[in-house]
Amino acid sequence: MDGTTSLRVEDIVRNKNLKETHLHDILEASAIINSKLDLNHVLKQVIVHATRLTNSVAASIILKCDSSDDLVIRYATGPASNAISNVRFPTDKGIAGFCINTGQIVVVFDAKKNPHHFADIDKLSGFNTESVLCVPLCVKGKTIGCVQLLNKCDSTSFNNEDIAVATIMSNFAAVSVSNAKSYDNLQRTNFALKSQLFTTDMVTGKNSKMKKILQSINKLKDTKSNVLILGESGTGKGVIARAIHRQSSRKDNPFVTVNCSVLSPTLLESELFGHEKGAFTGADKLKVGRFEIADSGTVFLDEIGEIDKSIQTKLLRILQEKVFERVGSTKTLTTDIRIIAATNSDLEKAVEQNLFRRDLYYRLKVIVFQLPPLRERREDIPAFAQFFLERYCKELSKSARTFDKNCMSALVSYDYPGNIRELENIVERAVVLAEGDVIHISDLPDEIQYRKKAVFDRKIEAPEKTKSIYEMEKDAIYKTMLECSWNQSMAARLLGLSRDKLRYRIKKYKIEKPAED
Ligand SMILES: Nc1ncnc2c1ncn2[C@@H]1O[C@H](COP(=O)(O)OP(=O)(O)OP(=O)(O)O)[C@@H](O)[C@H]1O
Ligand SMILES: [Mg+2]
CATH class of the missing domain: 1.10.8.60 (Helicase, Ruva Protein; domain 3)
Structure with missing residues (x-):
C-alpha cells in the first residue's frame, strides 16, 4: 500500500479495521495514557504504544511550533530518538510536513522514492527510513501536527489496521495537546493580566534620572538587547525589570526570575539549564530549565554578581549563541530569550578581581540602568x-x-x-x-x-x-x-x-x- 488516504474513527469502526486483540491493547493503552494529565507523559505513552501496536521500529510526534513556522519533533522512540528529539525543520519539508499541510494520512512503502522524503533528518540521526505512516493530529478541525511511524519490523508496508491504531493514538494526543494549550493560554493570560495590574501598580515619580530610565524602557520594547540594572538594595531593580518585560513585545510570554544568590552552583546550573533524568544523584526526573521555560519571553537574573564562574561560561554561550545543553546531555537546544540582569554589587570591581568574567560583563552591559538611591x-x-x-x-x-x-x-x-x-x-x-x-x-x-x-x-x-x-x-x-x-x-x-x-x-x-x- 502506498499513497495518501483519509480515515475517520467512524470509518475504522465501520470497516472493522481493528482486531479484537488490538481493541484490548488500545483499551489498556488508553488507561495508561489517561493516568496523568501531564502532556509529556501522554505524548510519550502515545508514541510508545503506537510503536508497539503497529510493530514499527521507530515513531515520533511532530508538532507545529507556536513561536515560528517550523515543525518540531516533540517526542520520538527508536534507535535514533535521542538525536532527533526537539529537532526543528521547515513546515514544507518531509512526509510529515506534507501530511500536516494537507491533513491527509500518508502511507509510503519506500521513503527514498517519495518526493517529499527529507533526507537531512536521516543524515542527522543515522537512521535509515524505509516505510512510513503519517497520521495528522487535529485539534478542533485544525491540523497541528502528526503521528509518524517508521519501518515496519517485518519490512512490509503499513496496513489499514496500523492506520486505525495510529489514528486512535493521534486522537489521544490531540485531546492532551489541546488541553495543554488551553492551560498554557490561561497561564499566558494570567501573566498578561498580572503585568497590566503592575502598570497601575507602580510609582513613576518626577525624578529626572528615573524619568530618563522610564523613557529608555519605552524605546527598548522591540529590541532584544540585554539590560543590566544596577542600584543599591531596595531601589526597585526587580520592579524595573518587570516594567521592561511588560512594555516589550514579549509581554505576553513568560517573565522568569532566577535569584542567583540563593542556590548552590550545582543547583543553580540545573535550575537555569535543566537536567536529564539520571544526570546526577537525585536527578530522578527530567527537569526543564528556566531558559527553556522562558522561550520567547524574558529571564531576569537577579543578584548576577553572585554567580559562580563555572556557570558564567555557560551563560556567556547562551548570550552569544542562544544555545545550551541540559546538564547530563550533549544535545544542543536553542532558546529565544531576552536577559535582564541586576545586582547591587560592584561588577567592575569583581571583574578586576577576576571573580566575574570580563567578556560576560560586556555582554550583559549592552544597556545599563543605574537606579538612584531614594535619598x-x-x-x-x-x-x-x-x-x-x-x-x-x-x-x-x-x-x-x-x-x-x-x-x-x-x-x-x-x-x-x-x-x-x-x-x-x-x-x-x-x-x-x-x-x-x-x-x-x-x-x-x-x-x-x-x-x-x-x-x-x-x-x-x-x-x-x-x-x-x-x-x-x-x-x-x-x-x-x-x-x-x-x-x-x-x-x-x-x-x-x-x-x-x-x-x-x-x-x-x-x-x-x-x-x-
Ligand atoms: N516604582 C515603584 N513603585 C512601587 N513600588 C516600588 C517601586 N520600586 C520599588 N518598589 C517596591 O520597593 C520594594 C523593593 O523593590 P525591589 O525588590 O524591586 O528592589 P531591588 O532593587 O530589587 O532590591 P534588592 O537589591 O534588595 O533585591 C518592593 O516591595 C517594591 O514593590
Ligand atoms: Mg531585587
Missing part, C-alpha cells in the same frame, strides 16, 4: 508614601488617608539606607499603628522622628561669625533646594516656610539651580 530622589518620597499608604490600608483594612505635615516632612528628610523597601516598611508599620484617618509623626520609627529634629536643629546651628543672617538664610535655602532636587514644595516643607515665602526668598537672594553636567 537622591526625595521629590518622589511623597508619591511613594501615599502609594504604600493606600496599598496597606486596603490590605490591612485600615482607614488612614493622609500623613500630617510634620510626618511627611520627616519622611522626606530621612536618608533611607534600605531605600524604597525601607520606606514601604515604615509606611506599613505606621498604618498598623495609626488611629484614625491621619498618620502622625509619632507613628514613625524613632530614628526618623529623631532625624526630623536634627533637620530643624540644623537651622539653628551656631552662627558663623563671618556670615550675616541673610547669608545664613541664603545658604540654608540653597542647601535645602539642592537636597530636594530643586523641588520647591518639598524644600518649603523642610524649611517650614510657605511656598510663596520660599519663592520670594529665592528671588530675593537670586538663588539659581546649578547647571547640570
Whole structure:
C-alpha cells in the first residue's frame, strides 16, 4: 500500500479495521495514557504504544511550533530518538510536513522514492527510513501536527489496521495537546493580566534620572538587547525589570526570575539549564530549565554578581549563541530569550578581581540602568508614601488617608539606607499603628522622628561669625533646594516656610539651580 488516504474513527469502526486483540491493547493503552494529565507523559505513552501496536521500529510526534513556522519533533522512540528529539525543520519539508499541510494520512512503502522524503533528518540521526505512516493530529478541525511511524519490523508496508491504531493514538494526543494549550493560554493570560495590574501598580515619580530610565524602557520594547540594572538594595531593580518585560513585545510570554544568590552552583546550573533524568544523584526526573521555560519571553537574573564562574561560561554561550545543553546531555537546544540582569554589587570591581568574567560583563552591559538611591530622589518620597499608604490600608483594612505635615516632612528628610523597601516598611508599620484617618509623626520609627529634629536643629546651628543672617538664610535655602532636587514644595516643607515665602526668598537672594553636567 502506498499513497495518501483519509480515515475517520467512524470509518475504522465501520470497516472493522481493528482486531479484537488490538481493541484490548488500545483499551489498556488508553488507561495508561489517561493516568496523568501531564502532556509529556501522554505524548510519550502515545508514541510508545503506537510503536508497539503497529510493530514499527521507530515513531515520533511532530508538532507545529507556536513561536515560528517550523515543525518540531516533540517526542520520538527508536534507535535514533535521542538525536532527533526537539529537532526543528521547515513546515514544507518531509512526509510529515506534507501530511500536516494537507491533513491527509500518508502511507509510503519506500521513503527514498517519495518526493517529499527529507533526507537531512536521516543524515542527522543515522537512521535509515524505509516505510512510513503519517497520521495528522487535529485539534478542533485544525491540523497541528502528526503521528509518524517508521519501518515496519517485518519490512512490509503499513496496513489499514496500523492506520486505525495510529489514528486512535493521534486522537489521544490531540485531546492532551489541546488541553495543554488551553492551560498554557490561561497561564499566558494570567501573566498578561498580572503585568497590566503592575502598570497601575507602580510609582513613576518626577525624578529626572528615573524619568530618563522610564523613557529608555519605552524605546527598548522591540529590541532584544540585554539590560543590566544596577542600584543599591531596595531601589526597585526587580520592579524595573518587570516594567521592561511588560512594555516589550514579549509581554505576553513568560517573565522568569532566577535569584542567583540563593542556590548552590550545582543547583543553580540545573535550575537555569535543566537536567536529564539520571544526570546526577537525585536527578530522578527530567527537569526543564528556566531558559527553556522562558522561550520567547524574558529571564531576569537577579543578584548576577553572585554567580559562580563555572556557570558564567555557560551563560556567556547562551548570550552569544542562544544555545545550551541540559546538564547530563550533549544535545544542543536553542532558546529565544531576552536577559535582564541586576545586582547591587560592584561588577567592575569583581571583574578586576577576576571573580566575574570580563567578556560576560560586556555582554550583559549592552544597556545599563543605574537606579538612584531614594535619598537622591526625595521629590518622589511623597508619591511613594501615599502609594504604600493606600496599598496597606486596603490590605490591612485600615482607614488612614493622609500623613500630617510634620510626618511627611520627616519622611522626606530621612536618608533611607534600605531605600524604597525601607520606606514601604515604615509606611506599613505606621498604618498598623495609626488611629484614625491621619498618620502622625509619632507613628514613625524613632530614628526618623529623631532625624526630623536634627533637620530643624540644623537651622539653628551656631552662627558663623563671618556670615550675616541673610547669608545664613541664603545658604540654608540653597542647601535645602539642592537636597530636594530643586523641588520647591518639598524644600518649603523642610524649611517650614510657605511656598510663596520660599519663592520670594529665592528671588530675593537670586538663588539659581546649578547647571547640570
Ligand atoms: N516604582 C515603584 N513603585 C512601587 N513600588 C516600588 C517601586 N520600586 C520599588 N518598589 C517596591 O520597593 C520594594 C523593593 O523593590 P525591589 O525588590 O524591586 O528592589 P531591588 O532593587 O530589587 O532590591 P534588592 O537589591 O534588595 O533585591 C518592593 O516591595 C517594591 O514593590
Ligand atoms: Mg531585587
